Amino acid sequence: MLLHQMVDQAALHHPESPAARCDGETLTYGQLARRANGLARLLLETGVQRRGRVAVLLSKGLNVPVSFYGVMAAGASLVPIDPRSPAATVARIVRSTGATHIVSERGKRETVAKVVRECPTVAHVVGLEAEEDETLPCHPWTAVEELATDRQPEVAVIDLDPSYILHTSGSTGIPKLIQHTHRSAMSFLDWAVSEYSLTRDDRLSNHSSHHTCFATFDYYAAGRAGATTIILTPAVMMMPGSLSSLMEKEGISVWYSVPTALVQLSLRGDLEARDLSALRWVLFAGETFPEKHLRRLMAQLPEARFSHVYGSTEVNVCAYFQLPTGSDLDFPLPIGKACSNSVLEVADSDLEPVASGEVGELLVRGSTVMSGYWGDAERNREVLIRRPAAGGLEEVYYRTGDRARVRSDGNLAFVARSDLQVKVRGHRVELEEIEAALLSLAAVEEAAVFTVPDSEGSSAIQAVVVAAKSADWSRQKALSSLKELLPPYCLPASISQVDSLPRTPTGKVDRNALRDRLQEPGELLR
Amino acid sequence: MTRAGLRPTAQQVEARILEYLQSELLSPEVTIGRDDDLLSGEVLDSIGVIRLAAFLEKEFGIDMQSAGFVVENFQSVGVLARYVVNSARGLDSTQGVPGS
Numbered sequence: 001m002l003l004h005q006m007v008d009q010a011a012l013h014h015p016e017s018p019a020a021r022c023d024g025e026t027l028t029y030g031q032l033a034r035r036a037n038g039l040a041r042l043l044l045e046t047g048v049q050r051r052g053r054v055a056v057l058l059s060k061g062l063n064v065p066v067s068f069y070g071v072m073a074a075g076a077s078l079v080p081i082d083p084r085s086p087a088a089t090v091a092r093i094v095r096s097t098g099a100t101h102i103v104s105e106r107g108k109r110e111t112v113a114k115v116v117r118e119c120p121t122v123a124h125v126v127g128l129e130a131e132e133d134e135t136l137p138c139h140p141w142t143a144v145e146e147l148a149t150d151r152q153p154e155v156a157v158i159d160l161d162p163s164y165i166l167h168t169s170g171s172t173g174i175p176k177l178i179q180h181t182h183r184s185a186m187s188f189l190d191w192a193v194s195e196y197s198l199t200r201d202d203r204l205s206n207h208s209s210h211h212t213c214f215a216t217f218d219y220y221a222a223g224r225a226g227a228t229t230i231i232l233t234p235a236v237m238m239m240p241g242s243l244s245s246l247m248e249k250e251g252i253s254v255w256y257s258v259p260t261a262l263v264q265l266s267l268r269g270d271l272e273a274r275d276l277s278a279l280r281w282v283l284f285a286g287e288t289f290p291e292k293h294l295r296r297l298m299a300q301l302p303e304a305r306f307s308h309v310y311g312s313t314e315v316n317v318c319a320y321f322q323l324p325t326g327s328d329l330d331f332p333l334p335i336g337k338a339c340s341n342s343v344l345e346v347a348d349s350d351l352e353p354v355a356s357g358e359v360g361e362l363l364v365r366g367s368t369v370m371s372g373y374w375g376d377a378e379r380n381r382e383v384l385i386r387r388p389a390a391g392g393l394e395e396v397y398y399r400t401g402d403r404a405r406v407r408s409d410g411n412l413a414f415v416a417r418s419d420l421q422v423k424v425r426g427h428r429v430e431l432e433e434i435e436a437a438l439l440s441l442a443a444v445e446e447a448a449v450f451t452v453p454d455s456e457g458s459s460a461i462q463a464v465v466v467a468a469k470s471a472d473w474s475r476q477k478a479l480s481s482l483k484e485l486l487p488p489y490c491l492p493a494s495i496s497q498v499d500s501l502p503r504t505p506t507g508k509v510d511r512n513a514l515r516d517r518l519q520e521p522g523e524l525l526r
Numbered sequence: 527m528t529r530a531g532l533r534p535t536a537q538q539v540e541a542r543i544l545e546y547l548q549s550e551l552l553s554p555e556v557t558i559g560r561d562d563d564l565l566s567g568e569v570l571d572s573i574g575v576i577r578l579a580a581f582l583e584k585e586f587g588i589d590m591q592s593a594g595f596v597v598e599n600f601q602s603v604g605v606l607a608r609y610v611v612n613s614a615r616g617l618d619s620t621q622g623v624p625g626s
């Protein structure tokens with residue numbers, strides 16, 4: 001089965017069931033299938049090629065699932081882009097993937113116009129009204145509506161064809177583009193539907209932006225089960241009291257997000273005043289859930305079960321740990337055990353298995369592993385490694401870059417990241433990317449970036465710079481320049497100015513010394 | 527401020543909130559007015575909301591822990607200022623009337 005076929009199946013069997021709800025409005029499976037097919041027809045009529053790329057730049061709303069399934073029904077790869085990205089980042093992703101079409105909306109006209117000017121491959125834009133002074137062919141959403149049909153276009157796609165290309169930040173300032181196939185996505189969905197017993201009656205929250213692997217679960221696992229995705233808007237997500245009230249009203253039964261969102265809900269969501277008995281499963285991933293917050297949340301939601309899932313955009317979810325209730329709960333929580341479609345192995349620096357209980361790098365083999373990074377053969381050779389198997393054959397493993405070990409109870413425990421890639425409020429951030437952005441500013445001579453624990457149980461990005469001698473240093477100016485270069489979650493919480501950076505004997509910036517220095521009273525400048 | 531009986535007016539609260547947003551949470555080229563949407567996702571993020579709430583607690587002596595974190599209270603600076611003034615008034619009256 002292919003991802004877009006899930007919707008046609010659901011539309012055939014229960015067209016009136018809600019596929020998604022947002023801000024009180026409903027999109028049924030029947031409507032979703034018709035509109036997605038309409039978009040597919042429009043894309044095909046305007047020249048989308050099988051295995052071509054279509055970028056999607058949308059804020060949260062009911063057009064998100066329409067665009068997801070519509071692009072795939074046209075036989076193309078979906079490239080969902082973080083709607084908060086600056087135009088330069090959007091353009092970089094569009095250019096790298098060679099997308100020929102952009103699906104967007106009125107509010108993004110300015111960004112789309114900039115991107116189109118910089119990306120000659122873009123031939124059509126869906127979701128914008130045509131304006132007289134523009135040469136670019138625009139097709140409003142009403143054009144999609146006019147082409148709506150129950151019949152999916154006939155396009156030859158197999159399950160090993162690409163389904164979507166997701167992006168994260170990259171260490172060189174270039175986002176990593178992660179390509180999955182219909183099969184790698186479907187394998188994850190089948191596991192999720194079975195493990196969490198998802199049915200048509202379930203209502204899955206969509207908290208994360210549509211370009212993340214969290215949204216893969218929120219939208220497609222719902223599609224696989226014929227369930228409903230409840231799309232949460234920014235306003236509701238910022239207001240924990242409104243969020244908990246919406247969870248009650250919509251009867252959200254499965255939640256999936258980073259811990260930070262759940263910590264806010266627990267602290268400020270007025271949960272005692274809500275009836276959240278419909279909530280069956282709370283899934284969290286991406287960061288460590290601080291013990292005191294998790295224990296309190298579990299006490300606040302006594303009827304829900306909690307699941308700590310482990311993975312990355314490259315492998316979807318490959319391991320999980322279902323939390324026992326109450327007194328049986330031990331911290332730190334383990335990564336858990338491999339999903340039924342994955343094999344996990346802890347390896348040494350020669351990529352040989354370590355002795356039982358030893359720390360090493362975690363390797364993953366399984367059907368949910370990505371096909372690779374788009375346009376980066378070198379990195380693919382580094383992280384997708386071939387190891388000999390019986391019969392003179394080879395098997396492909398993904399190197400996670402995470403250090404882990406097997407505990408005596410058989411569960412895997414996370415030890416540390418191998419490199420400078422960190423998680424900040426659930427977002428993957430490469431510290432070198434932020435340093436590169438800082439160093440691109442004329443006023444900055446040297447820069448070092450590191451993280452410290454923040455009061456919310458996540459990590460805060462701290463930047464330390466040495467200002468250029470001739471420059472008029474202003475933290476505010478530097479921050480506003482950074483906003484043009486980096487997504488919001490990559491922006492440092494503080495930028496301190498120092499006379500010099502401490503260095504290790506080999507001349508590398510000594511981040512640990514910097515961190516220690518900043519923790520001394522009076523040293524933290526804001 | 528509230529304890530001394532010098533309750534600020536909604537206008538004064540608005541001015542202080544705008545000043546705080548402008549100097550602490552927004553980049554210099556972004557300006558917002560009292561009626562602009564605070565929750566569009568373009569002005570604040572969830573961490574910005576928490577910082578703003580901490581500022582309100584410290585500045586006006588109100589308690590934001592309870593049921594205050596709802597869209598209705600944070601829609602705009604104008605709306606938020608009214609909420610702050612009402613909360614401060616609530617605090618004053620409860621000081622003299624236990625249990626209310």
